[in-house]
Amino acid sequence: MKTMSNKITQDMLPAFQGVIPPTVATASANGVPNVTYISHVHYIDEDHVAISRQFFNKTWQNMNENPFFAVVVMCPQTYNLWKISLRFLEEKTDGPVFDDMDIIIEAIASMQGMQDTFKLKSAVICKVESIETLVVNGKIV
C-alpha cells in the first residue's frame, strides 16, 4: 500500500544531503515530459525544498510553463525511495537558502580561481505538495 503525506519527515532528511543525485521530471505546458538528474535537493523545512539551478535549461523552461513537477530522492542510509510532488514558487539569488546551497560551489570555485564562472545561478524554491513512498527496506511499497 502506498504511503502518502505532504510533509517531509525526519527519516527523509538524509536524502537531502546530496549523496545520491535525485531525478526530476517536469512537463511543458503541452504535456511533454522531461526527465533528468539534478545535483541536490536542499531541505528548507517540512513544507519546502530548494533545487540548485546550475545546468538545467529545459527543466527550468518547463518549471516556468508548468510549475508542478516531481522529484525522486533516496535516503543514502536506508535506501528508501520517495517521490515528492512539488510546485515551483520562486527563485532566489541571495538570502540564507541561496548562501547555504552556494557555499560548496563557492568553496570549490575559490580553490580553482573560477569565482566568475562556477557559481550557483539560483536556488529554486518549491512547495511540497505530496510525498509518496515508493520503496522501503528494499521493497516496493
Added chain:
Amino acid sequence: MILPDIIKQVENSPDYVIWTANKGKNPICDLTRVAGFIIHEDYEHITFFLPRGLFRNLESNLSKGSNINILFASIKDFQSYQIKGNYESHCDGNEENFNFYKGKVRNVIDIMTSMGLNGQLIMGYLLEQPSVAVTMYCREVYVQTPKPGTGYKINDENHVQ
C-alpha cells in the same frame, strides 16, 4: 528516429541506471525506475521492463501515442541520455525478459556495492515479479550529462545539434 550509436552502447554497458517518466491529466509527471531495456531491430522502438509495483505509477497516464520518456545515467561517469518518445503498448513480462535484464540489474548492484553503497537495497527490488514490458517509439534523443549547455539533441546522423 533511428537511435544513435550511443544508445546502442548504453544497451551494452553494465553501469547505467534507467528512469522513465510520463504525464497524464495530472499536472505532475510520474517517474519511476526501470530494470532494463532492449532496442528493437528497427532501431526506432525500445521495450523497457519494470516490476508491476512500479508500473502502477505510470499506467493511468498511458494511452496510445502519449508522451513517455526514458533516462539513462551511468553511475560511473555520470554520462546521461534521454529519449523522448511515444507509448505504443505494454504487456506482462515473461521469463525470457526477466532472464535478459536480471543480469544487467545484478551488474549495477555489483558496481554500486564496489562503490561502498548497498547495491542490493538500492536496486534489488527491480527484480521483483511480476514485471511489465512497455514498448515505446523513440522520437528524439538528448544528451543530459550534467555540464554547461547540457540538454542538446542528437540528430539522425548521430550528430549533436
Added chain:
Amino acid sequence: MEKSFDQLAQELEKEKRKNKLLHLISHELNKLTTLENKLNNILEILDTSFNLKHSIILIPTNSNTTLKVFASRGFPESGIGVEVPYDYGFVGVVAKKKKKVRIARLSQYYRYAAAIQKEKGIEAKKSLLPGLPNAESQVVLPLIANDELVAVISFESEDILFFHQSDEDYLMAISEQIALSIQNSIVFEKLEERVEQRTRELERINRTKDRLFAIIGHDLRSPVTALLEVAELFKYYSSKGEQEKLLNLGNKISQSAENVNQLLDNLLNWSLSQQEGIRCAKQAIAVQKIVDETYQVFKDSIASKEIDFTPDICKGASVMADYNMLFSVLRNVLSNAIKFTKPKGKIALSTRDLPNQIQITIKDTGVGIDREKIKNLFTLQEGKSTLGTQRERGTGLGLVLVHEFIKINGGSIDIESSPDGTSIHLFLPKS
C-alpha cells in the same frame, strides 16, 4: 517506526562512544600544554575514538585575513605552516561565513567544475592545503568562542557518505569546548611571549642602569677629585702668597666645575629620556642664535687651546626642534670637538639647506675616532670614554644623548672620521 532491539543496542553503543569521547576531549582540553601539542592530541583523540582519520586545524593569523595550518593528521604532506586566504576553499568559506558545511559526493562537484574548466579553457589548480586525492565526504566546522573565530577544523573521507547529520551535530556540540580551550592556549602563549619580552626589557634596563652607575661612579670621580686637588693647591698657594698661581688655579676650577655640571646635566637629560619623562617642545630656532649661545659656553676653552672656531651659517637657517635638547646636542658635540682637537687646531661649524632639512656640520681637525669605536658611539658602554688631547675626561654619555635627542626631534646623525679629524653631521627638520 518501532526500532528493533539491535538498532537500539547500536544506538546505545554509539552514545556510549560519544560520551567517552567527550570525557577524553575534556580531559585533554584542560591540560596545560603547548598549543601545538593540544591540537595534535585533539586530532588523535578524534581519530582513535571517532574514526576521523584525515583532519586538519587552521587558526586565523594576526592579520585575520589568512588561515594557517597548525595541526594535521592522516595526509601524506602535513601542510603545517601553510597559509591560505580567508575565502579559500571550504575552510576559507567556513571561516568567512562562520558556518559549518558538510559535503557528500565531492567528486560530483569537482566533475562539474572540471567540465566548466574544459569549456572555458581554464587550467585546473592544485589545492594549497593537504587533502585526500579522492575525498568524497568532508565536514568543516568553525570553532567559535566568545563570538570570535578561534580556528577551523576539517575532516575528510574517501567514503561517499562518511559523515551523518548526527556526527555533525555532535562535533558542533564539542566544538565550543575545543574552541575555548584553543583560545585559552593562544592567550596563554601570547602572555608567555609578553612576559618573556618584558623580562628581556627589564634585564636590558637593569643592565643599562648598572652601566650608568658604573660610568658615573668612574667618570664623576675625576672632576670631583680634580676639584679637591685644586682646593688643596689653593690652600697651599694662598699660604705661600703666590698670587699668580692662584689666578691660574681659577681656570682649572672653572673647567672641573664645568665638567661636573655638564656630566650632571647629561645624566639628568638621559635619565629623563629613558623614562619617557622628557618632553619635546618643538619651536622654530634660528641656528645662528643657538650656535652663538653654545659658543659662549665654550669660548674660554676654545681660547685656551687657541682653536680656530669658524661658524659659517646660512642666512636665515632655522630648524624645528626643542630648544633645550638642541642646545644640549650642540654643547656635547662642540665639547667633544674641542676635547679632541689639538691646540691651534680648527673647528668649523657650517650649515647646508636641504629640501626638508637643515644640515649642521661640526668639523674638527682632531685626532679622529677609530672605526670600531664609531659603531658603539651611540650606545651606553663602560670604558668607552677617551681622554682628550689635554687629557680631558668624558663619559661617552654625551654622544648617546646627542643621538637620543636628535631622534626625538625627528632628525638623524652621521659621523665621518679619519686621523685628520672628525665631521659630525646633524640633520634636523627645517622650520
